[in-house]
Amino acid sequence: xxxxxxxxxQILQDLRSGVYPVNSLLPPEPxxxxxxxxxxxxxxxxxxxxxxxxxxxxxQGHGTVVLKNVYPDDSFAYSRLHHFENILxxxxxxxxxPQHMTARGMYVDxxxxxxxxxxxxxxxxxxxxxxxxxxxxSRDIPLMYLFxxxxxxxxxxxxxxxxxxxxxxxxxxKKFGIQYKGCVEFISATAADLVxxxxxxxxxxxxLLKTRRIAQCDRGPLEYAxxxxxxxxxxxxxxxxxxxxxxxxN
Numbered sequence: 502x503x504x505x506x507x508x509x510x511q512i513l514q515d516l517r518s519g520v521y522p523v524n525s526l527l528p529p530e531p532x533x534x535x536x537x538x539x540x541x542x543x544x545x546x547x548x549x550x551x552x553x554x555x556x557x558x559x560x561q562g563h564g565t566v567v568l569k570n571v572y573p574d575d576s577f578a579y580s581r582l583h584h585f586e587n588i589l590x591x592x593x594x595x596x597x598x599p600q601h602m603t604a605r606g607m608y609v610d611x612x613x614x615x616x617x618x619x620x621x622x623x624x625x626x627x628x629x630x631x632x633x634x635x636x637x638x639s640r641d642i643p644l645m646y647l648f649x650x651x652x653x654x655x656x657x658x659x660x661x662x663x664x665x666x667x668x669x670x671x672x673x674x675k676k677f678g679i680q681y682k683g684c685v686e687f688i689s690a691t692a693a694d695l696v697x698x699x700x701x702x703x704x705x706x707x708x709l710l711k712t713r714r715i716a717q718c719d720r721g722p723l724e725y726a727x728x729x730x731x732x733x734x735x736x737x738x739x740x741x742x743x744x745x746x747x748x749x750x751n
Contacts, residue, residue, distance in 0.1 A: 502683070503685065503717055504539055504540075505539075505542075505543045505544075506547075508537045508543055508544060509546075509550050512547060512551060513551075513556070516556060516567065521567045522567065523568065524566065524567060525566075525567050526564040526567070527548070527564065527565040527566075529564070530544050542620065542623065545620075546620075552565075553687075555568060596639055596644065597640075597642060597734060598639045598640050598642075601639055601640045602637060602638070602644075603638050604636065604638075604667035605638055606634070606636045607634070607663055607667070608633075608634045608635075608663070609631060609632065609663050610631075610632050610634075610660075611631060611653070611660070612629070613627045613630075614626060614627065614630050614650070617725075618650050621650075621715045621722060621725035622650065622651075622652050623721060623722050624652060630650050630651060630652060631650070631651045631652075631653055631656065631659045631660060632648060633648070633649040633651070633669070634646070634648055635667065642702075642734070643701045643731070644701075644730065645701075645729060645735075646700050646701065646728070647726060647727070647728045648726060649669060649725075649726045650724060650725040651723070651724050655679075655720050655721070656673065656677055669724075673718075673723070679718040679719060679720060680719040681723065682718055682719060682723075684714050684716035684717065684723075685714070685715050686713065686714045686715075687713040688710070688711070688712050689711050689712075689713075690708060690709070690711065691709050691710075692707065692708060693705055693706060693708075693709050697709060701729070707732075708732050709729050709730060709731065709732060710728075710729070710731075710732050710735075710737060711727070711729055711730075712726075712727070712728045714726040714728070
């Protein structure tokens, strides 16, 4: 479990036990650092996730307001499932010819990290990073395209291996000896812009699935990734609670 996930869970538990009542302010960041024994970056990530899920509201110049407590007992188990708190798996389904998936058009460059990439990779804004761009196909149908941002100091000379792999994690394990620890993925919807439409062969404005992933390895941040997926020919299947076999065509 990543440090900020552990802090997030600890704050949730304190919300549950009433340490931070509704409409009260969470302690300021320096005090939260001391309470939970973590860095300011970890505190900010935990608070950001709490805000994304509607538990708190961060008000600049005022503080972080508690909007609601978590469910107080197990009588709300169904509600917890409904809010994605007991997920067993998330996977893409309805992919045509999944056995013929390939990655094409790999391109590696070294842009400077913006604020979001820098925070995810725990580096300074403006630090050069590797950016891998790939388009994934099923036979000749473009399904999704992916941007991976990686630290240059963790994976030196990565750009020398362009088009030598298409599955990133096994390559990094084999070539650089890293150990994968886990990741957090944020899922949202977006509309295809002109670039999306040209890459994925859809009309501008077509709904797409967008995911952002922050992964960790034994050295620290493994990657920050952004994925755009066509929704007209793929689906995202989320399984919660006990796994129930479903016909994906339904």
